[in-house]
Amino acid sequence: MKRNVEIFTANCPVCDPVVQMVKELACDQCEITIYDLIKLCDDKVCLSKLEEYQIKKVPAIAVNGKLLNCCQDQNISKEELIKAGIGQG
Numbered sequence: 067m068k069r070n071v072e073i074f075t076a077n078c079p080v081c082d083p084v085v086q087m088v089k090e091l092a093c094d095q096c097e098i099t100i101y102d103l104i105k106l107c108d109d110k111v112c113l114s115k116l117e118e119y120q121i122k123k124v125p126a127i128a129v130n131g132k133l134l135n136c137c138q139d140q141n142i143s144k145e146e147l148i149k150a151g152i153g154q155g
Contacts, residue, residue, distance in 0.1 A: 069151050072115065073100045074126040081125040084142050088127065091144070091153035 073088055075081035085100060092098055101112035103124060119126070119133040126137040129150040136146040148154070 067095060069096045069154075070130050071096050071098045071152060072128040073098065074112070074116065074121055074124050074128075075100060075102055076124045077102050077104050078124075084125040084127070087142075087144060088147060088152060091147055093153050095154070096152055 071088060071092065073085055075085055088098065101107060101115065103112060103116070106112060115121075115128075119128050121133065121137070123137075125142060127134050127142060127147070127150075128137075129152065134142070134146055134150050136142050
């Protein structure tokens, strides 16, 4: 089953390792979209997704349209990413 993985980043020293971790974990079933909030996106979809997912801090990750629990009130961990199906073929 395809997994739509959306990463929200500010392209900062805190965000960059998380982006790299997701890329390393990702499998063929993971379709990764990175939203760099500093550059914004041309069509402003990233801003509407920020509101839709109620993102209050970055980095943040949504899988299949759902913000991961770890992105709401704690740090992103490899275990949370795996639990969300990232890297699971």
